[in-house]
Amino acid sequence: MNATDCLLHMYDEQHDLEDYQSGVPRWCTGCGDSAILAAVQRLCRDEDLRPEKTVFVSGIGCSSRFPHYMKTYGFHGIHGRALPVAEGVKMARPDLTVFVNTGDGDCCSIGAAHWIHAIRYNMNLTVFLHDNQIYGLTKKQASPTSPRGTKSNTTPRGSYLDPINPLTTTLGVANVSFVAQAVDWIPESLFEIVKAAYHHKGFSFVRILQRCPEWLPTSLDPWMQDPNKVQLLHHEDGLQLSAGLSAVYKNQLQHDPSDINRAREISAHEDVVPVGILYRNPNVPCYEDTRQTGVLRTNETIRKGFEAELDKYAA
Amino acid sequence: MNEMTIQTPVRKAAKVAGSKAVVTLKEHIVEIISDSGEGAQRCGQSLGSIAARMGNGIWTTEIIPAEIRPPARSVAGASGNRIRIGSSYITNGGDETDLVVAFNEQVLLGRVRDRELKSGCIILLESMWRKHQDLNVSMSYIETHDRLVAAGYKVYEIPMEQECRLLVSDARRGKNMFALGMLCHIYSLELQLARDQIALTFGKKAQSIIDSNVVLLEAGHKWAQANLDFSYRIPSIHSAQAAEAQIVTNGNIALALGVMASGMELCSMYPITPATSASHYLSEVFEKVGGIVHQAEDEIAACAFAIGASYASKCTVTITSGPGYSLKQEAIGLAVMGEIPLVVVNVMRGGPSTGQPTKAEQGDLMTAIFGSHGDAPKVVMAPATIEDCFYSIITARKIAETFNMVVVVLTDAGLATSQQPFARPKFNEAWLAPPFDQSPVPKGAKPYDWDPVTGLARRFIPGQPGGMHTLTGLAHDRLSHVAYDADVNQESLRARSLKLAALQRTLSPPTVFGESAGDLLVVGWGSTKGAIEEAVAVLQAEGRKVSSMHLRFLQPLPPGIKEVLAGFKKVMTIETNWSDSPDEEIIDESNRRYSSVAILLRSRYLVDIDCWSEVKGQPIKPGTIRRVLLAKLKGVKS
Numbered sequence: 001m002n003a004t005d006c007l008l009h010m011y012d013e014q015h016d017l018e019d020y021q022s023g024v025p026r027w028c029t030g031c032g033d034s035a036i037l038a039a040v041q042r043l044c045r046d047e048d049l050r051p052e053k054t055v056f057v058s059g060i061g062c063s064s065r066f067p068h069y070m071k072t073y074g075f076h077g078i079h080g081r082a083l084p085v086a087e088g089v090k091m092a093r094p095d096l097t098v099f100v101n102t103g104d105g106d107c108c109s110i111g112a113a114h115w116i117h118a119i120r121y122n123m124n125l126t127v128f129l130h131d132n133q134i135y136g137l138t139k140k141q142a143s144p145t146s147p148r149g150t151k152s153n154t155t156p157r158g159s160y161l162d163p164i165n166p167l168t169t170t171l172g173v174a175n176v177s178f179v180a181q182a183v184d185w186i187p188e189s190l191f192e193i194v195k196a197a198y199h200h201k202g203f204s205f206v207r208i209l210q211r212c213p214e215w216l217p218t219s220l221d222p223w224m225q226d227p228n229k230v231q232l233l234h235h236e237d238g239l240q241l242s243a244g245l246s247a248v249y250k251n252q253l254q255h256d257p258s259d260i261n262r263a264r265e266i267s268a269h270e271d272v273v274p275v276g277i278l279y280r281n282p283n284v285p286c287y288e289d290t291r292q293t294g295v296l297r298t299n300e301t302i303r304k305g306f307e308a309e310l311d312k313y314a315a
Numbered sequence: 316m317n318e319m320t321i322q323t324p325v326r327k328a329a330k331v332a333g334s335k336a337v338v339t340l341k342e343h344i345v346e347i348i349s350d351s352g353e354g355a356q357r358c359g360q361s362l363g364s365i366a367a368r369m370g371n372g373i374w375t376t377e378i379i380p381a382e383i384r385p386p387a388r389s390v391a392g393a394s395g396n397r398i399r400i401g402s403s404y405i406t407n408g409g410d411e412t413d414l415v416v417a418f419n420e421q422v423l424l425g426r427v428r429d430r431e432l433k434s435g436c437i438i439l440l441e442s443m444w445r446k447h448q449d450l451n452v453s454m455s456y457i458e459t460h461d462r463l464v465a466a467g468y469k470v471y472e473i474p475m476e477q478e479c480r481l482l483v484s485d486a487r488r489g490k491n492m493f494a495l496g497m498l499c500h501i502y503s504l505e506l507q508l509a510r511d512q513i514a515l516t517f518g519k520k521a522q523s524i525i526d527s528n529v530v531l532l533e534a535g536h537k538w539a540q541a542n543l544d545f546s547y548r549i550p551s552i553h554s555a556q557a558a559e560a561q562i563v564t565n566g567n568i569a570l571a572l573g574v575m576a577s578g579m580e581l582c583s584m585y586p587i588t589p590a591t592s593a594s595h596y597l598s599e600v601f602e603k604v605g606g607i608v609h610q611a612e613d614e615i616a617a618c619a620f621a622i623g624a625s626y627a628s629k630c631t632v633t634i635t636s637g638p639g640y641s642l643k644q645e646a647i648g649l650a651v652m653g654e655i656p657l658v659v660v661n662v663m664r665g666g667p668s669t670g671q672p673t674k675a676e677q678g679d680l681m682t683a684i685f686g687s688h689g690d691a692p693k694v695v696m697a698p699a700t701i702e703d704c705f706y707s708i709i710t711a712r713k714i715a716e717t718f719n720m721v722v723v724v725l726t727d728a729g730l731a732t733s734q735q736p737f738a739r740p741k742f743n744e745a746w747l748a749p750p751f752d753q754s755p756v757p758k759g760a761k762p763y764d765w766d767p768v769t770g771l772a773r774r775f776i777p778g779q780p781g782g783m784h785t786l787t788g789l790a791h792d793r794l795s796h797v798a799y800d801a802d803v804n805q806e807s808l809r810a811r812s813l814k815l816a817a818l819q820r821t822l823s824p825p826t827v828f829g830e831s832a833g834d835l836l837v838v839g840w841g842s843t844k845g846a847i848e849e850a851v852a853v854l855q856a857e858g859r860k861v862s863s864m865h866l867r868f869l870q871p872l873p874p875g876i877k878e879v880l881a882g883f884k885k886v887m888t889i890e891t892n893w894s895d896s897p898d899e900e901i902i903d904e905s906n907r908r909y910s911s912v913a914i915l916l917r918s919r920y921l922v923d924i925d926c927w928s929e930v931k932g933q934p935i936k937p938g939t940i941r942r943v944l945l946a947k948l949k950g951v952k953s
């Protein structure tokens with residue numbers, strides 16, 4: 001295929017959902033990861049992403065199986081290190097669309113250092129934190145986002161510490177450029193948020209409250225059963241609410257995504273779950289752009305640069 | 316103030332101008348040491364460069380205190396440089412020092428205690444301390460001075476600072492150029508070359524700075540001419556090699572130049588001694604050819620970042636030292652499992668744990684070969700010279716991409732900070748990584764289509780239409796699907812292991828230094844090559860039947876080694892890592908821990924190979940090796 005063919009091919013191609021689906025997900029019935037997968041596959045189709053130019057990078061955990069169920073390129077790496085792997089991919093290949101799927105243990109515990117620094121690098125990545133507030137794959141241990149008192153195999157009498165709030169944490173780091181929260185049980189808003197995250201250029205961090213019926217079957221019930229405990233964020237510069245959503249979820253809040261202080265206040269709420277875009281700043285530079293050398297790499301540039309260095313060390 | 320101190324007669328170097336003959340030497344080892352920040356490093360480096368330009372063989376070794384700013388005048392605080400200058404090609408730092416310039420007696424004392432100075436060596440000692448107003452300082456100076464004289468050292472007290480003060484305001488900082496001037500006289504080096512060197516060193520600074528340094532240089536030269544009763548000449552090398560264009564660098568600069576010349580585009584790292592200077596230099600120059608140095612948040616991230624970039628484009632490199640190397644282990648295993656090309660450089664330092672950050676050791680070989688859990692076959696190579704540091708990176712990149720493997724390059728603090736001239740590399744486009752494949756993948760091709768004989772599979776790179784798959788660190792089949800089938804794990808481990816054998820078959824047998832049969836064969840690897848061969852050459856010249864063999868590839872070991880071993884009555888390794896001495900009260904053959912290469916060779920070739928090793932943080936001296944080999948030879952019936 002030559003370059004022109006390639007272009008033609010691109011315009012010809014219209015992708016269906018099946019073009020992004022691979023294998024049969026092995027998540028438990030009712031697992032919130034399935035809802036996230038559906039939203040993301042729909043995004044890929046609607047945006048007509050080229051499967052060969054799209055990469056899903058993950059760590060280890062139930063949620064990190066995600067890339068295997070996408071018919072794109074995928075990188076299912078090691079526990080906690082999804083972000084640095086994804087950064088390397090993006091640095092080498094800014095032409096690729098890179099997504100990251102990471103669990104609450106993966107991101108907020110073993111990979112916490114990378115999480116903080118990834119926010120600061122602000123590379124153009126779309127990151128989904130599948131927050132089921134528990135270690136799923138290793139069979140129910142408390143995670144850093146488990147509410148205090150969560151009974152698990154390592155905390156049989158209830159977990160001891162207050163959880164980390166991934167939203168306020170992310171909003172506290174230099175160069176933060178996009179923070180949103182979604183819940184897996186409202187597919188329409190989940191999709192809209194995933195889409196907004198994809199369209200933001202920079203590190204788009206979406207915390208998704210994800211059900212784990214296997215280990216914490218009732219923990220999200222208070223929020224699922226009472227629509228008023230979900231607070232939909234909307235704004236003319238953020239998401240607009242459909243009539244359908246508005247009818248069910250009456251607890252709505254107009255929030256300007258450029259207001260970081262307000263975003264931090266809203267994020268700190270625990271009784272109601274804010275859903276929508278908390279913060280967006282399209283003007284934070286991306287590390288991969290900052291690091292562009294502007295040098296066209298040819299054999300000749302390398303030779304010249306190399307010879308110039310040898311001259312410095314000539315004996 | 317104590318009157319006695321002031322009245323102590325000052326032994327000044329005799330005025331002997333004109334009455335001396337120039338003595339011709341084959342080689343000399345010179346040291347310049349000071350408190351850190353007084354410029355002894357620069358003086359030493361400059362001396363080395365000037366001598367190299369004179370056509371001498373040189374080897375410079377940095378003398379680095381463990382702390383950034385140790386207290387002034389402290390025994391462990393010596394900072395400086397050691398330069399071995401010869402009339403033949405020099406391959407190592409050599410034995411003890413012949414002449415030392417010391418800016419205070421305390422740093423000198425440290426060197427004496429470390430037994431780094433030849434007995435009776437010449438000491439050019441800053442004399443200002445004798446009249447120091449702090450009684451403790453002057454007493455300590457006088458005491459040390461007297462003891463050194465009594466011990467037979469030829470001590471010349473030189474008022475360096477006083478002389479400099481006549482010319483510049485900040486004499487403490489300019490002294491190093493005065494010392495350089497003295498050394499240029501002592502070794503009959505052309506003063507113009509020294510002026511050029513100053514211009515080169517301070518090129519970016521104001522002309523006035525260059526001028527004042529030249530004034531000090533000339534003053535030192537003149538002073539030495541007028542006051543010292545000796546001077547030397549070390550003839551230059553007369554050989555084809557010397558006629559070729561040369562460059563002088565240390566091992567880390569050579570590594571970084573290798574990265575540039577290999578066509579790699581990304582180096583990901585986290586600062587750690589003694590590896591960092593390679594990344595410092597690369598940070599300065601890599602962008603000029605479109606490369607990037609990424610300083611990650613830690614070594615795990617540095618390795619993962621490099622892996623991500625390698626996976627999606629050309630092979631990348633991550634550079635580190637011991638503790639950082641340990642942190643990378645899990646990620647290295649991922650690269651092995653995913654068959655992602657990756658070059659990992661470990662500039663070894665003393666271990667375990669934080670160990671001796673600035674000192675050289677070869678303690679990481681076993682970790683390099685066997686590190687990361689499970690069976691994680693990777694290539695391990697060890698440059699033996701500074702030139703080799705350069706070429707090894709190019710070779711490593713090529714192997715990594717040809718075999719889709721992790722290639723570990725082991726250098727050490729010794730190579731990292733030593734300088735040696737070598738033939739200026741002639742740029743070759745074949746060194747450069749080819750562009751990565753973005754063509755469509757043929758229908759039916761699988762991401763891990765392991766060749767039944769070699770285990771090799773071509774890799775699919777994101778962007779290649781039709782190649783979509785999810786790379787995974789889980790056991791996987793040819794489609795990169797997570798493998799639940801019992802046979803798949805067996806099959807994939809086989810494939811990854813066979814790749815090492817496939818590489819091994821392309822390697823050439825190591826050459827033997829000396830006869831291919833004899834009483835004793837010495838095996839070494841990495842930075843000890845120069846010292847081992849020098850010791851062996853001396854013994855050979857004395858008629859001993861000793862040869863040596865140096866291994867550049869440690870994993871896989873090249874073919875032909877068994878045949879070499881068979882030619883010798885005894886075989887032993889010399890290494891700078893730990894081994895138990897058989898002389899220990901509770902050590903015998905059932906519990907003795909051998910040094911790394913000895914273990915490897917013993918297990919593979921079933922030969923009773925002995926070892927001798929030392930972990931004093933210093934490169935092993937050829938004289939030490941000679942003594943060890945002589946002792947070993949005593950037990951051999953010729």
Ligand SMILES: Cc1ncc(C[n+]2csc(CCOP(=O)(O)OP(=O)(O)O)c2C)c(N)n1
Nearest residue numbers: 060061062063079103104105106135136137
């Ligand atoms: C270095 C390392 N430590 C521990 C593990 C075991 N482990 C696998 S997944 C996991 C936690 C998973 O929890 P989370 O990240 O929240 O993902 P989830 O399964 O809940 O989606 C742990 C501890 C591992 N694979 N690697």
Ligand code: SF4
Nearest residue numbers: 028031062136212214
């Ligand atoms: S254990 Fe929980 S997180 Fe894992 S697949 Fe089952 S429901 Fe989902």
Ligand SMILES: [Mg+2]
Nearest residue numbers: 103104134135
């Ligand atoms: Mg979890």
